[in-house]
Amino acid sequence: MNRVLRSALLATLLAGVLVAGPVRADVLGDLARATVAVTAVTDRGNYVGTGVVVHKSGYVLTSTTVVPPDAKEVRVRFLSGPEVRGELVATDARMELAVVKVPRMPAGTRAVAIRRSAGVHVGEPAFSYGDAFTTFGDSGTFTASLGIVSGTYELTRQISPPGNMPVYVGRVLETTATLAPGMDGGPLLDGSGRLIGLLSLNVSEARWLGVAVPSDTLLGPLEKAIETHSRAAGKPVRLTVVDTAGPPAFPQQARRAEAFAKAADAIAGSVVAIEAVRHPTKPVETAPATHRGRRGRPELPRTDPDELTGPYAGILQRPDAPATGLIVSADGEILTSHFNVAGNIKSLHVVLPDGRRLPARRLGWDAFRDLAMLKVDAKDLPAATLAEEPTPVGAAVAALGRSPDPASLTMTTGIVSAADRFDGTAIQIDARTNYGNTGGPLIDEKGRCVGVVAHVSTDGMWSQNSGVGFAIPTRSIRQVLDRLRAGEVIAKPQRGYLGVRTGSAGLDAGGVRVEAVMPDTGAQRAGLRAGDVITHVDAEPVGEPADLTRLILRRAPGEEVSLTIRRGQSVEKIQATLGVHPYQ
């Protein structure tokens, strides 16, 4: 029996006993039998991706990023049965629409129902389905990801990866469900498994989350293509289109999504967009090696990318899109992430949900907590109340934003991943955070504001939404709220910094191996080199990288430390003067 079908069967058997609630896995089972892997042959090479059967007579909806208009040959693989040749019925590259007709389909193949996207709202459950990273070709299984509709807005530019086909520009549905390469052309489905959009490769620079071309955009051309083609073939068919969702495939997910959709409504009036225009900054020399590790790993969130230049400065630039803030007093105090208003500001505006665009000024800020207070001249604004209780690890939370479209609220949901990051000033969340929603509120299911999203990753566009995000909880906000209101600039705590990147080598190494020495740091001036093994800091032994981190962070900048190192066969002592930790 096929793997996915077996899984679906198992799921049905297990449905009654699951801790997390019953799962109507037949929706995924049906979907597995409606989804196809598509390969198109062109003069430029082969294209691969996903498609979905929209009519039982053999019409498959896919994307022009999978089947370009000039495709010479289209091959379609179903969950079972041999590969079949498809006929390219129609394409409309402006909306990434491609329609393929296959002459025959394996027994049991399903067609998905299409739901008009007009009634789709932000916060409702959604899932994606398709051949992510060619898992179908490799392992005979498609990939499903559960999420929500996290935004709906207009895309005005093509952010298409180099060498790729043109992608759709216009109104999109955004989702937190996975959209990985290979899933393009596949379906975005509502919580009941009805198709609400076509997964696209375009993206908002403010968000870097997956988007779909809404079904309402596709329906006209799709229906016309199928009706014309089927009439010409002498077997006219019509698509089935519905207006609403059916029973949810994952009831618990649906309940939570609905609760958060309501909760978001309650606070939406307090969530504002922030538009900052900066003076062009004079390049400042920095160490490019520090903002991308040799392995390209993301570094700690940093608060002031304007200070960065060098080869990666381009990707660290903010997108040309608003950020988010939160009204905290009726007379116009707005809390946001310091990142959003840092740098040499030329002009600063706040766009209220009712469309008013007001000039704003900065009051105080705290670069370490990544918070800033803004002020606009207004009265009777709907101020959000900061929750009294802390949110525990595991609690469900949602991050709200007003970007790229200030008129439209975005919402990403997740849980609290860890308490007390960054000296206890922040919590870690797995709700997707990005340029657009940074500075916006983190809410719980009751709609209470439990924090402000901060410390956005500035390591590059695709490292947005890594699932490691941060928020400043209300307890930490309250510690500085009055000072921010009073216009105070709160100094960063000064912590010692050696300037090495270390690798773990186990106890065999007898210390911590230096992988790289950062330029212009105490470590470099002291003559440390890659390959040295640090065995002691002063008299204290160093067994693992965390030991070194702890021992160095205990010291203040300017202090001198004595490092015992092994270099080749010799053991040496080196004196190093600590600098200021750049990340805090």
Next chain:
Amino acid sequence: MNTMLRTKALILVLSLASAVAAAAPPPAPPATQPAARVARALVSEVLDRAAGAFMFIGGGSGVAIDPDGYVITNAHVVQGSKRWRMRSGAGKAYTADVVGRATMTDLALLKIRGEDLPPHLPLGDSDALHPGEPVVAVGNPFGLGNVDGVPAVSLGSVSALGVDRPRAWDCVVTDAAINPGNSGGPLMTTDGRVVGINGQVATRFGVRANTGIGFAISSNQIRRYLPALREAAGAEVAPGALAGATLDYDRAGEARVDKVADGSAAQKAGLRPGDVVRRIGQWDVRDSGHLTALVGRFPAGADVELAVSRDGQTRRLRMTLGAPVPGAVGVVFHRGNQSLRIDRVVPGGPADHAGIQPGDVIRGISGFRIRRRSEFQAILSNAHAGETVHLTLAREGKDIPVAVRLAPAAEIQKLLDAADKEG
């Protein structure tokens, strides 16, 4: 998606990171509404159970899986080191020895020294999972827990099952956030069973952060390797191979045996040229590539049952799997430096079949960008005959992706010798 992009959409092994953070006592839980409370109760309960068994190892993660102090993690977390100090999520320090590693399936087993052993989490049955089921990943993403000692938890769902990747067979795919530093950490069901250890993340356009596709090496893959890992005495556990059988990789839709070497394990098991392997163990076989992956789900030395079609009949055979044969691409580089420019293509070898030409420069292998021959050889040293590697070649200013099915290194040598004689 253009196939060019497919090669750019790398699958990278999660690795080590260090970072800065500090501890404070966790806050007390407040009361919330039912749905959120259910989620929180599940996650916090899982985390409570996991804390003592969860291990920070180097910059990665691991988990204690039995009462005797055995800890499972990724081979790429322990690297070449024999001894590790680790701390549990509950803050206790342990010293452990690496008792076995299986680099090809990215597993390593450690045993904690002494009498004071951590609590453990049971291995669950990953075959009983189903897509859509909620799962929880516990780990040390980006090394954030290195200082405050607190692991992070993320919630997601099962996206797919039974996915075979290079260096990771029989994976559970999940959309729970896993990132560098999560390596070796448990993927758990909401009732606290370990159904995999997080090993790889699929990246979009080369950025090493989660894009919603994470691969965990399944608990059942761990179970199949566990006996061999326990007995390995620190040594490497090789994956299984149909030793002595050469498969026909050009046939679509079936796995046909092309040749069977005299005196080989395959011959002893009764395999014959022309046999079509339909099943191995519990799995149906789709084609030769699939069979090669399925065989890697067992360690070398495992006894497996094969179902083969021969003359219209199905026969059941038992075979003791051998170890894989080292594979080679069949190219000769310019002598004397680290250049990756190809001097010669061995006639009739895999590179020749794939259309590789003298003058091509190898820029990437298996998703890794490489600059030196030593890097190429290091990656290839783990690959075996029958496995497909994806190369990126530079030719006339363009990057060209090619897939090469590795041939046994010994066979390449023969071809090379023959060509030299002719030439």
